[in-house]
Amino acid sequence: xELLIFYPIAGLCIALALGVIFNTxxxxxxxCLIGMMLGLxxxxxxxxxxxxxxxxxxxxxxxIMVLFMFVIMLLNLKEAASADWVTRSNNLFxxxxxxxxxxxxxxxxxxxxxxxxxxSPATLPDSFGTVATIGEAxxxxxxLPFEVxxxxxxxxxxxxxxxxxxxxx
Amino acid sequence: xxxxxxxxxxxxxxxxxxxxxxxxxxxxxxxxxxxAIMQDRIGANRADILGFTVLGLFHIIADALKMFTKEDFIxxxxxxxxxxxxxxxxVVPALLTFAVVPFGGQYTLFGKEVNLVISDLxxxxxxxxxxxxxxxxxxxxxxxxxxxxxxxxxxxxxxxQMISYEVTMGLTIVGVLMVYGSMxxxxxxxxxxxxxxxxxxxxxxxxxxxxxxxxxxxKRIPFDNPEAESEIVAGYFTEYSGLKFGMxxxxxxxxxxxxxxxxTILFFGAWHIPFLSTATLIGWFDFLGTTGSxxxxxxxxxxxxxxxxxxxxxxxxxIRWTLPRFRYDQIMKLGWKILLPLSLANILITxxxxxxxx
Numbered sequence: 001x002e003l004l005i006f007y008p009i010a011g012l013c014i015a016l017a018l019g020v021i022f023n024t025x026x027x028x029x030x031x032c033l034i035g036m037m038l039g040l041x042x043x044x045x046x047x048x049x050x051x052x053x054x055x056x057x058x059x060x061x062x063x064i065m066v067l068f069m070f071v072i073m074l075l076n077l078k079e080a081a082s083a084d085w086v087t088r089s090n091n092l093f094x095x096x097x098x099x100x101x102x103x104x105x106x107x108x109x110x111x112x113x114x115x116x117x118x119x120s121p122a123t124l125p126d127s128f129g130t131v132a133t134i135g136e137a138x139x140x141x142x143x144l145p146f147e148v149x150x151x152x153x154x155x156x157x158x159x160x161x162x163x164x165x166x167x168x169x
Numbered sequence: 170x171x172x173x174x175x176x177x178x179x180x181x182x183x184x185x186x187x188x189x190x191x192x193x194x195x196x197x198x199x200x201x202x203x204x205a206i207m208q209d210r211i212g213a214n215r216a217d218i219l220g221f222t223v224l225g226l227f228h229i230i231a232d233a234l235k236m237f238t239k240e241d242f243i244x245x246x247x248x249x250x251x252x253x254x255x256x257x258x259x260v261v262p263a264l265l266t267f268a269v270v271p272f273g274g275q276y277t278l279f280g281k282e283v284n285l286v287i288s289d290l291x292x293x294x295x296x297x298x299x300x301x302x303x304x305x306x307x308x309x310x311x312x313x314x315x316x317x318x319x320x321x322x323x324x325x326x327x328x329x330q331m332i333s334y335e336v337t338m339g340l341t342i343v344g345v346l347m348v349y350g351s352m353x354x355x356x357x358x359x360x361x362x363x364x365x366x367x368x369x370x371x372x373x374x375x376x377x378x379x380x381x382x383x384x385x386x387x388k389r390i391p392f393d394n395p396e397a398e399s400e401i402v403a404g405y406f407t408e409y410s411g412l413k414f415g416m417x418x419x420x421x422x423x424x425x426x427x428x429x430x431x432x433t434i435l436f437f438g439a440w441h442i443p444f445l446s447t448a449t450l451i452g453w454f455d456f457l458g459t460t461g462s463x464x465x466x467x468x469x470x471x472x473x474x475x476x477x478x479x480x481x482x483x484x485x486x487x488i489r490w491t492l493p494r495f496r497y498d499q500i501m502k503l504g505w506k507i508l509l510p511l512s513l514a515n516i517l518i519t520x521x522x523x524x525x526x527x
Contacts, residue, residue: 027251027313034306054295062302063332069309070328073321130291131352 006046013039026072030065037061049129172281180287184267187475188423194229196422196482201228203486232415239411244316247408251314256409256416259307262300263423269293270430271355273440273471274447276463285440285471286355293354294342297431298335301386305331307420308388308395312405323404326497327388327395333504334385334392337378340512344375344519345435358439362446368436374515376436378508383428384485385504387421391492394500429481430474437477440470 016039019032037060044053127133138146198213202225205212213225221227243252273285290296305328312324348371349357361367369376385392396404406417433439441447447466454462495503 025248027248027310031251031306031310050290050292051295054292054299057299058295058302062299062305063335066302066305066309066328066332069306069313070325070332073309073313073325073328131295 002046006043009039009042009046013043027069030068030072033068034061034065037065047129051129051131051134176283177287180285184270184272184287185264188264188267188426189419192426192482193419193422194233196425197232197418198226198229199482200486200489201225203483204490207487207490236412236415241413242408242410244408246316248314248316251310252408253413255307255311255314256413256420257307258310259304259420260416260423262304262307263420263427265300266297266427267430269296269354270427271358271434271439272430272474273467274359275355276467277459278463278467279460283467284355285467289353289355292352294346294352294357294435297354297427298339298342301427302331302335304420304424308405311409311417315405315408317408319401319403320405320407322401323395323407327405330388330392330394330500330504331386333501334382334508337504337508337512338382338386340509340516341372341375341379341382342435344372344512344515347516347519347523348372354434358434358441361438362441364438364441364443367438369438372436372515372519374511376432378512378515379432379435380484381503381508383432384488385500387424387428387485389421389425389485390489391495392500393494394497397494425482425485426478428485429478432481433474433477437481440474442470442473 013036016032016036020029020036023029023032037056041053041056041061044050044056201213204210213228214222216222216225216227216231218227243249268287269290271284271286271289275282275284277283308327308331309324312320312322312327315321345357345368346352348368349360351357351360357368388395394404396406401407406414409417442450447470450466450469451462454465456462457465
């Protein structure tokens with residue numbers, strides 16, 4: 001039953017992810033990316049992680065991508081000229097490095113797939129994935145990483161403000 | 170299994186009927202009448218069938234006919250696909266929100282517990298917030314794909330305005346969550362059976378800020394910069410005609426209903442009558458049997474809920490016809506320099522009060 005829902009969503013995600021790469025217009029790419037994020041949210045729901053799914057929509061699809069669209073429209077980016085594609089291939093070293101990294105990640109994914117069977121999970125406790133459980137975990141077991149991450153975000157925010165301001169007063 | 174499916178199906182049909190079938194068309198008429206009353210005019214009263222005008226209610230039919238028969242125009246150089254789907258992207262989130270909105274409590278009908286909400290999600294309030302933020306794309310894409318500078322300006326304003334006020338809205342909701350300790354909209358509604366625990370009394374500042382932020386999210390006057398007629402023609406929907414134009418309007422009216430429903434649940438006691446608990450009401454009609462009394466109380470409470478929603482719609486309409494439009498920089502200033510610090514202060518004060526009371 002779960003596989004019946006999983007495969008269409010996963011297929012859609014992969015198709016949209018390819019759409020992000022092959023689309024020549026920046027807005028088209030951005031739309032595909034939004035669609036893919038919604039698909040990922042669907043997969044999170046399938047894994048009983050409702051809270052994570054909703055956060056995926058709010059943060060990535062709802063906030064970050066709106067900013068992306070805003071910037072794309074503000075700069076009024078046109079379709080990528082075909083000449084740009086030729087110049088990319090010159091950088092052989094970076095191409096090989098990214099290729100090696102990608103193969104490494106793919107190997108790991110295949111490895112995981114063969115270890116864990118894509119079957120319905122064992123019975124989960126009722127509180128699994130609820131807001132209360134996740135909140136409790138964040139503020140007890142994972143409080144240090146949580147606070148460090150928030151500090152990092154604050155630093156990034158202040159950095160962005162400093163960079164954007166032409167003159168500090 | 171089949172009974173549950175059937176009940177869910179009925180609930181979905183009811184929600185669709187009341188939003189698309191009742192509120193969206195009737196509100197076009199209410200908006201005209203409201204403006205006419207406030208401006209000392211007679212208002213919509215010309216459309217008639219065989220001489221009957223019925224207070225101008227036939228204008229709804231005339232509007233629908235006009236929209237269906239108008240030419241569907243796509244401007245030259247526009248992105249056809251995006252231009253066509255953007256009104257749909259605008260309408261769908263407005264409707265989808267109602268999936269988690271409870272329009273009544275829990276009743277025992279024919280020996281079965283019926284919960285008057287389509288999907289009682291654990292993250293209900295966040296779901297509303299997430300779906301509402303997706304509506305932005307409909308408006309942004311509409312302006313961009315029209316290949317028109319006025320439209321593009323309108324969608325830029327939409328994007329910046331919606332991002333700014335989403336922040337305030339999210340932080341206001343945090344205050345409500347702290348008070349009620351749950352994100353389930355049914356739980357928040359059930360807690361407000363006690364009149365003195367209505368969100369209006371527990372979060373008065375949150376109530377005002379949520380109202381302001383949600384009107385800004387819906388882009389209605391005084392926050393209607395994205396479609397400011399005197400500056401940028403009609404903003405993001407300048408190049409839209411016929412039914413696609415109608416869909417943008419439908420989205421706006423349905424969003425008004427959504428705002429009314431969410432405000433009723435969070436701040437205005439949901440489906441409860443003050444000082445009258447559900448148990449008391451069922452006790453009054455005990456002579457009708459379990460199913461009979463439950464059914465009657467259900468009808469009363471659904472009626473109360475929608476009466477409150479209608480009150481909030483009236484409030485939004487009155488605000489719309491009372492205030493002038495803010496300037497763009499005023500909107501940004503209000504969002505970032507007044508509402509954002511206030512909502513943070515609201516969270517701080519709420520936290521302190523909860524800490525002291527415990």
